[in-house]
Amino acid sequence: MNTKILKSAGLLAMVFTMISFTTNPIKKKTLNTKESKIEWEGEKLTGSHEGTIMFKEGYLTMDGDKITGGEFIVDMTSIAATDLEGEGKQKLEGHLKSDDFFGVANHPTAKLVIKNATKKGDAYGIIADLTIKGKTNPVTFDLEMNGDTATADLTIDRTKYDVKYGSGSIFDGLGDKVIYDEFKLDVKLKF
Template sequence: MRKVLSAALIALAATIACNKLKSEERIYKVNTSSSVAEWKGSAPDHFHVGSFKIEGSLLTRSDGDIQAGTFVIPISSIDNFDLPAEVKPQLLNHLKSADFFNIALHPNAEFRIEKVETLDGSVKGAVAGANKLVTGNLSLVGQTHPITFPAKIAYKGDSLQVEATLKIDRTKWGMTKYSNADSGLYIIPDADIHVKMQAAKV
């Protein structure tokens, strides 16, 4: 985990190097113990829920707006909330397999912020109080594609809190197993994601 976090910090440092960090800019490090990306995967007649850990850091400007950020999600941190203990490993091992995240070849997912804009008005499905529109590149199982989603970003003292809900179509990243509605086992391509992240000023 330390190696993964170090890589995220190095990536952020590379971004900052292009524009020397000013005294009024701040780096916030994600609190891994209190930050999660909760997920919900559904079939037509049932669903499962769980979470991933989040690691990484953000860079803010003097006005408090986020200008950069790199986040790593260790696939090995995947958890399930709804199954009994004796059954849970079957689902988690399947999700880690080549049918889904293929952890043997792609142990981490990564999200890099490209742009954060002020959100004017409401967006369907957004968390209550969403005030920003976040755009970035999401890397999963060896593929990278842009995503945009509304988020609530707030500051409390020396901490920064981010909350967002979004949908990810796994087939866009090549995770096409069980995506045929006419097959015996069909899993709806869209997964619901609920990000709850806290970061502290370094």
């Protein structure tokens, strides 16, 4: 009986020793939502509009200084037009938040989940899943990381996310009211 107790105690001591020397190098870099933002640009046949969207929360997972994953939640209710003022600004923002575009009453957030990050010189090639209006599609882009800041430029085809209003690829006869399917995002992250 004593030998069983001694063997069990020895085994436990070895397990605790192994656990104490095993560390998980994976860390989360939490997004500073107040200092991070997305600048957007949407084009139509007769011009373009631009604005901002803010983050609700987010993080990168890091193994040392290498990105291994991450998740970012965008506050779609924060969509703002920065190229207009007054009634025109309010009208465009209201339309972008309506069901014609992003339907923020039913879909107040969008989400990007990093699935793979491959080092490419000073940048990372990112493969991620982007969810807008409950529709998820893969996206690829380059992410430049510099200490506690990161930047990325993305081009998104809005029709893949059921944002079809004014799309010339879906509706015929729109004339000069065509809104191009792709919109651009200039992302600035601060951790």
